[in-house]
Amino acid sequence: MGQPLRVGVVGCGNILAQYLDTFSRLDGVRLVAAADLDPARAQAVAAAQAGVRALTVDELLAADDVDVVLNLTVPAAHAEVALRAVAAGKHVYGEKPLAATTEQAAQVLEAARAADVLVACAPDTVLGTGVQTARKAIDDGMIGAPISATATMLTPGHERWHPNPDFYYVPGGGPLYDMGPYYVTTLVTLLGPVDSVVGAGSRTRDVRIIGSGPRAGEQVPVSTDTHVTAVLVHASGALSTLVMSFDAVATRSSNIEVHGELGSLVVPDPNYFAGDVEVCTLDQRDDGWRALPVSAGYVDAGRGIGLADLAGTPAGRRHRADGDLAFHVLDVMESVIASTASGAAVTVRSTVERPEAVPLT
The missing domain is CATH 3.30.360.10 (Dihydrodipicolinate Reductase; domain 2)
Known part of the structure; x- marks a missing residue:
């Protein structure tokens, strides 16, 4: 609370453009790092966005200035990336679905509870x-x-x-x-x-x-x-x-x-x-x-407003796009x-x- 939520994105595909448009209008969320299996795509994001670094996935997960990992990978990789982020002590916000199966999704939520980090998921x-x-x-x-x-x-x-x-x-x-x-x-x-x-x-x-x-x-x-x-x-x-x-x-x-x-x-x-x-x-x-x-609702909202909701939710309160709902x-x-x-x-x-x-x- 009071500080922008610093975001590192993994997966720089087409959907990221909609998130970036939303982030540009929010004070509570700031993109700081980008990673992709294709390094050129992460570099393109960094070149177009002031203050964003292009990193490998390992570097992004280890970065001290990343509070939450925005998981925009393909659905089959959602659980793997989420589990790695949780193991690194990061909060996770993922595109839908939470995982490919409920078995994988349960593993993500259990790991997050054990690590005392938050999991959130689209759609917002x-x-x-x-x-x-x-x-x-x-x-x-x-x-x-x-x-x-x-x-x-x-x-x-x-x-x-x-x-x-x-x-x-x-x-x-x-x-x-x-x-x-x-x-x-x-x-x-x-x-x-x-x-x-x-x-x-x-x-x-x-x-x-x-x-x-x-x-x-x-x-x-x-x-x-x-x-x-x-x-x-x-x-x-x-x-x-x-x-x-x-x-x-x-x-x-x-x-x-x-x-x-x-x-x-x-x-x-x-x-x-x-x-x-x-x-x-x-x-x-x-x-x-x-x-x-x-x-009611967030006016002029776009994809990523769920991250802003997470950033603005007081400690101990349930954020609205949480992993249990997903x-x-x-x-x-x-x-x-x-x-x-x-x-x-x-x-x-x-x-x-x-x-x-x-x-x-």
Whole structure:
């Protein structure tokens, strides 16, 4: 508290640009070091950012002026890098998911507790004004007791634009693991933890054709479900229907709707931080949908606001994008995959408290 959180980033891929844009607008977070398996990428970051040094991963983990490691490596490396950072006594903030499996994620959290360091994880989109305004409406009783929710993400597949889409089509990929963290984290933020799930999946094609870049026209084999549907049974009794697909041509909206006894809410696309929250209440149903004024959340937030939230959280208080929330979200998704394989309902082993709401900030 009172001093900028000094960040060292491991993994200097495309997503880093969004974090850098956010950091440039924050007083509480400062990037000091960058590392990548390709040294040229780390050097490019250092050349473009004043006060940033290009280091090897080992040098970054040993650096005394790095308080937290921003882990932007590929998902398969998330746990390995996180464990190394924790062993070096650093806090960790990672891109989603927390790890490739709940077994790996549990190791990270256990090691962090033993080392007395913090673990946090994206997505932090739930801290923006979109989801937080919707949460305030629910918490204020605007729609009565929540009964159900729908969460939908439909696309024809990332191979149409991504030059190297292979990892989307192997186990650990697919639409659920790629985009599910945004939607499941939002559902848990709005409605609380999930007790059990029932899932089903399908695979429309066994190969995908790369549509852009130097590999355009090359075939990519598909070995995971590319359309996943699930019902999430929240501890509160609310039921959420989740649809994640790389097999649909188009959708009118990739958003979430929450339905309660007294009204319904449209929650904006959880891949973004802002957007209109709309409500239709039983007593004003004839008036149709109306937009709610922004009433909660970090204004003008971007990727990395979770680090600022961590930096501003007093000692002893739970930061909002913490590892326990990310673990529960991963556990829910892993349980959905298990259910699609068995055809039976699966109990989610973990639980978590809803993070503290974000006042209008």
